[in-house]
Amino acid sequence: MQHSAPAPRWIACAAACPGLSLCRLSTLLSAALMVIGCVATTSWAIEGNEPIEADGFPAEYPRFVSEHFVLVSHAHADLARARLELLEKTYARFYDAFEKADFEPQPTRTRLIAVLFDKHDAYVQYATDADRIDMSWTNGYYSARTNRVALVLAGDERIATREPVQTAATDREDQLLPFAESATATQAARPVEVSVSMRPISIASTAHEAAHQLAFNSGLQQRGVMYPLWVSEGLASCFEPQSIDDLFGPEHVNKSRRRDLIDAMDAGTVIPLNDFVALTRLPTNDARAVSHVYAQGWALFHFLFENHPKELKQYMKKLTTLRPGRRSVSTMRQEFIAAFGPIEKLQAKWDEALLAHQRAEREHVAQQADMVALESRK
Numbered sequence: 001m002q003h004s005a006p007a008p009r010w011i012a013c014a015a016a017c018p019g020l021s022l023c024r025l026s027t028l029l030s031a032a033l034m035v036i037g038c039v040a041t042t043s044w045a046i047e048g049n050e051p052i053e054a055d056g057f058p059a060e061y062p063r064f065v066s067e068h069f070v071l072v073s074h075a076h077a078d079l080a081r082a083r084l085e086l087l088e089k090t091y092a093r094f095y096d097a098f099e100k101a102d103f104e105p106q107p108t109r110t111r112l113i114a115v116l117f118d119k120h121d122a123y124v125q126y127a128t129d130a131d132r133i134d135m136s137w138t139n140g141y142y143s144a145r146t147n148r149v150a151l152v153l154a155g156d157e158r159i160a161t162r163e164p165v166q167t168a169a170t171d172r173e174d175q176l177l178p179f180a181e182s183a184t185a186t187q188a189a190r191p192v193e194v195s196v197s198m199r200p201i202s203i204a205s206t207a208h209e210a211a212h213q214l215a216f217n218s219g220l221q222q223r224g225v226m227y228p229l230w231v232s233e234g235l236a237s238c239f240e241p242q243s244i245d246d247l248f249g250p251e252h253v254n255k256s257r258r259r260d261l262i263d264a265m266d267a268g269t270v271i272p273l274n275d276f277v278a279l280t281r282l283p284t285n286d287a288r289a290v291s292h293v294y295a296q297g298w299a300l301f302h303f304l305f306e307n308h309p310k311e312l313k314q315y316m317k318k319l320t321t322l323r324p325g326r327r328s329v330s331t332m333r334q335e336f337i338a339a340f341g342p343i344e345k346l347q348a349k350w351d352e353a354l355l356a357h358q359r360a361e362r363e364h365v366a367q368q369a370d371m372v373a374l375e376s377r378k
């Protein structure tokens with residue numbers, strides 16, 4: 001599969017991949033193949049006798065374990081822990097938002113598996129091996145096939161070289177321990193010299209991919225079912241904090257996506273609802289067009305979550321009962337109409353919402369310009 005050159009805005013690429021992955025896999029794989037690809041029979045016991053679901057990786061791979069996730073990673077332990085914390089934060093935010101809105105997300109049955117690579121080459125190779133897909137233009141994706149999230153460190157997050165030199169024995173011990181988190185003695189002995197600050201792109205893409213994984217493991221979405229882009233990518237795009245303290249979730253405005261939405265409005269590329277509600281494919285070889293589709297997906301999911309939560313819940317619930325496989329555009333449009341009513345009626349409200357985003361964005365830009373002017377006068 002050919003991809004365009006990396007887009008100037010990485011989040012579009014990062015976020016685009018799972019969409020492609022899902023669409024491609026939904027298209028190319030039969031229902032029979034939509035099963036977890038790597039089947040492993042091993043399980044490990046930690047924290048008493050609680051077993052962890054086998055994850056398909058060799059037992060000696062370092063694992064970082066939290067309440068709801070297992071992160072398999074050779075990256076520096078501090079970097080891995082920072083990602084794990086963010087995965088848990090996304091979990092908490094996901095359940096908080098959808099429980100409050102009465103979507104009844106079901107608790108995940110086992111710890112969800114994520115894998116974090118410290119080198120881009122290894123990440124690309126993993127994607128080729130595990131999912132038969134070229135992910136060289138991305139830095140994270142969720143695979144419906146393996147039900148795993150795969151992530152890679154951003155360039156300047158590879159801090160291992162700045163670590164204090166350790167003895168070979170300690171290194172070897174670390175590698176041999178099945179779970180890095182259980183290596184408390186070894187970890188405690190490490191000098192604390194490394195400060196971890198995740199790049200905004202890593203924060204946004206980690207939460208985005210985790211949101212996909214959570215949607216498919218909480219009953220909000222069903223693996224194997226074909227989804228319009230606005231459902232899968234719209235939902236996940238609601239979970240893209242730019243910093244660890246950012247507010248995020250479907251009830252909040254994603255300012256980065258809003259900027260892209262206004263860009264789409266200015267460029268006249270906003271797709272009419274009638275077509276957009278059944279859109280399943282991203283534009284190819286056009287990063288800006290991809291970012292416009294993602295922005296519109298985010299805006300539509302956010303709009304429906306805020307204004308028609310009951311209908312959105314019913315719509316999503318209905319989709320989870322569908323048989324895996326392709327459905328026609330007209331079928332998907334009818335499913336939307338059955339839940340939300342005539343599209344022409346909704347289009348008027350939607351147009352108002354778009355204009356409200358435009359006004360809010362202009363105010364935001366004006367405020368920022370004022371702040372810059374104030375700063376320059378100081």
Ligand SMILES: [Zn+2]
Pocket residue numbers: 015016017018019208212232233236
């Ligand atoms: Zn996505």
